[in-house]
Amino acid sequence: MTKIETKPIDGQKPGTSGLRKKTPTFRQPGYLENFVQAIFDGTGGAEGKTYVVGGDGRYFNVEATQIILKMAAANGAARVIVGQNGLLSTPAASHLIRLNETDGGIILSASHNPGGPEEDFGIKFNTSNGGPAPETVTDRIFARTKDIGAYHIIDADDVDLATFGERAIGDMTVEVVDPVADYRDLMRSIFDFDAIRTLFADGFTIRFDAMHAVTGPYAKAILENTLGAAPGSVVNGDPSPTFGGGHPDPNPVWAVDLMNTMMGEEAPDFGAASDGDGDRNMIVGRGIYVSPSDSLAVLAANATLVPAYKDGLNGIARSMPTSAAADRVAERLGVAMFETPTGWKFFGNLLDAGKVTICGEESAGTGSDHIREKDGLWAVLFWLNILAVRKMSVQELMNDHWEGYGRNYYTRLDFEGVPVERAEALMQGVRDRLDTLKGCEAGDCVVSNADEFTYTDPVDEGVSRGQGLRIWYKGGARAVLRMSGTGTVGATIRCYLEAFSATVLDDPKRLDPVRHATMELAEFERHIGRTTPDVVT
Numbered sequence: 001m002t003k004i005e006t007k008p009i010d011g012q013k014p015g016t017s018g019l020r021k022k023t024p025t026f027r028q029p030g031y032l033e034n035f036v037q038a039i040f041d042g043t044g045g046a047e048g049k050t051y052v053v054g055g056d057g058r059y060f061n062v063e064a065t066q067i068i069l070k071m072a073a074a075n076g077a078a079r080v081i082v083g084q085n086g087l088l089s090t091p092a093a094s095h096l097i098r099l100n101e102t103d104g105g106i107i108l109s110a111s112h113n114p115g116g117p118e119e120d121f122g123i124k125f126n127t128s129n130g131g132p133a134p135e136t137v138t139d140r141i142f143a144r145t146k147d148i149g150a151y152h153i154i155d156a157d158d159v160d161l162a163t164f165g166e167r168a169i170g171d172m173t174v175e176v177v178d179p180v181a182d183y184r185d186l187m188r189s190i191f192d193f194d195a196i197r198t199l200f201a202d203g204f205t206i207r208f209d210a211m212h213a214v215t216g217p218y219a220k221a222i223l224e225n226t227l228g229a230a231p232g233s234v235v236n237g238d239p240s241p242t243f244g245g246g247h248p249d250p251n252p253v254w255a256v257d258l259m260n261t262m263m264g265e266e267a268p269d270f271g272a273a274s275d276g277d278g279d280r281n282m283i284v285g286r287g288i289y290v291s292p293s294d295s296l297a298v299l300a301a302n303a304t305l306v307p308a309y310k311d312g313l314n315g316i317a318r319s320m321p322t323s324a325a326a327d328r329v330a331e332r333l334g335v336a337m338f339e340t341p342t343g344w345k346f347f348g349n350l351l352d353a354g355k356v357t358i359c360g361e362e363s364a365g366t367g368s369d370h371i372r373e374k375d376g377l378w379a380v381l382f383w384l385n386i387l388a389v390r391k392m393s394v395q396e397l398m399n400d401h402w403e404g405y406g407r408n409y410y411t412r413l414d415f416e417g418v419p420v421e422r423a424e425a426l427m428q429g430v431r432d433r434l435d436t437l438k439g440c441e442a443g444d445c446v447v448s449n450a451d452e453f454t455y456t457d458p459v460d461e462g463v464s465r466g467q468g469l470r471i472w473y474k475g476g477a478r479a480v481l482r483m484s485g486t487g488t489v490g491a492t493i494r495c496y497l498e499a500f501s502a503t504v505l506d507d508p509k510r511l512d513p514v515r516h517a518t519m520e521l522a523e524f525e526r527h528i529g530r531t532t533p534d535v536v537t
């Protein structure tokens with residue numbers, strides 16, 4: 001057992017979802033080790049505890065896993081459950097934490113960010129409820145990174161992560177498990193697998209793009225081998241350390257091949273994709289892309305068709321920038337609706353307290369109380385379950401939904417790689433004018449209200465400030481501005497636009513006036529020299 005002297009390293013503050021940096025940063029001597037030791041120290045030590053460890057298979061996943069195992073052993077942990085070859089999707093890790101009642105888990109992923117020697121890496125601590133550590137915990141971990149003096153690691157050979165079963169490292173037991181089996185059982189306990197099997201047997205076609213990331217093995221095992229989707233339905237299904245050189249982000253920009261297939265002549269009935277670590281989802285029907293905000297609303301509206309939710313929902317939660325489409329579903333169902341800051345960690349308390357059953361974010365995340373993370377394949381199976389029962393196409397289902405509830409037009413503009421001072425100046429410029437914006441005219445829009453979102457957690461009463469600038473326009477449209485907390489280079493400004501229409505259900509230009517007004521009011525041109533975003537979703 002070795003105690004290694006170390007010094008605090010700047011900048012180890014966890015963001016929206018754990019600590020994310022460039023891989024070379026993580027590979028600097030002591031960088032990963034300091035943070036892992038801070039996780040143990042910041043959560044009361046590892047002595048006698050059990051953990052789940054796994055990652056999305058990106059470059060450095062296996063090496064980092066070995067380091068964590070040796071450090072867990074040196075810190076006195078009793079047992080660590082690891083996915084074979086260090087692989088676990090984020091939802092599967094969350095499930096294993098809950099199923100085995102461990103003290104928490106360490107997930108290695110930078111989600112949808114590219115992977116590779118020069119790309120991104122990340123590490124996140126999840127607590128014993130299976131969910132991302134809340135801010136109170138990440139604050140303690142961060143505080144520890146600032147006064148850390150040593151870390152502990154045992155001097156031992158690497159653990160065999162390829163073979164299932166238990167082995168010892170120091171006094172600790174490592175159990176290597178099939179990453180898929182328990183997760184598949186969980187999905188089987190939630191959805192009507194027989195109905196979905198019949199759907200496929202009747203000729204329904206699907207293309208699931210795993211984007212060379214972690215969901216390949218899960219999707220093959222569940223969709224093809226268990227539910228009978230045609231062999232080859234899962235594409236890009238072998239996890240690769242660099243995600244095949246791509247960007248494993250399931251949206252129309254990065255999953256362009258899938259989009260082209262789904263908009264083409266020979267499109268299958270249903271298309272879906274998931275991200276690096278398997279917690280995001282993209283849903284596409286033949287000829288129609290479903291926005292994540294709409295997807296949340298449709299799942300909620302049809303939830304009782306799924307066996308696990310047949311008795312109805314306790315409530316629905318969405319992140320603040322997500323569209324209000326789900327709010328009207330909640331209203332009609334007569335259940336509570338919660339609006340939280342961006343980031344899955346804010347749903348944890350609501351789920352634990354039984355206040356909500358389904359949650360979602362505009363960033364392609366949907367999930368329920370079955371785990372404490374968003375869950376890409378779960379969303380896909382939810383859609384398949386609904387389509388199997390309602391016997392409609394995706395287009396028909398969406399039309400039916402919009403006719404019943406009206407339509408929230410929605411888009412997000414991302415301005416990436418902005419110098420941090422400029423991005424902050426833009427945000428501050430709006431913040432300084434929040435009180436005077438009311439009544440301002442910009443283009444065809446008039447501001448009806450503006451504020452900065454502060455969230456008070458209804459369960460623990462924790463207050464989170466500075467969670468996004470909101471501008472409402474007369475007629476009900478809304479813009480939200482916030483800075484990304486997951487990027488690794490410069491700043492990313494996200495601008496979320498939304499407008500509701502109860503009657504006009506197909507107007508591609510519906511958001512144009514809101515977009516122009518927001519660019520003008522926030523002075524994008526003056527602050528960052530452009531009004532054209534890098535990514536539009």
Ligand code: G1P
Pocket residue numbers: 016017111319342343344361362363365483484485486487494
């Ligand atoms: C982004 C998304 C957010 C999501 C997070 C982790 O965070 O916007 O909804 O929870 O990734 O997947 P951001 O970069 O905006 O801070």
Ligand code: ZN
Pocket residue numbers: 090110111112275276277278279280
């Ligand atoms: Zn992810």
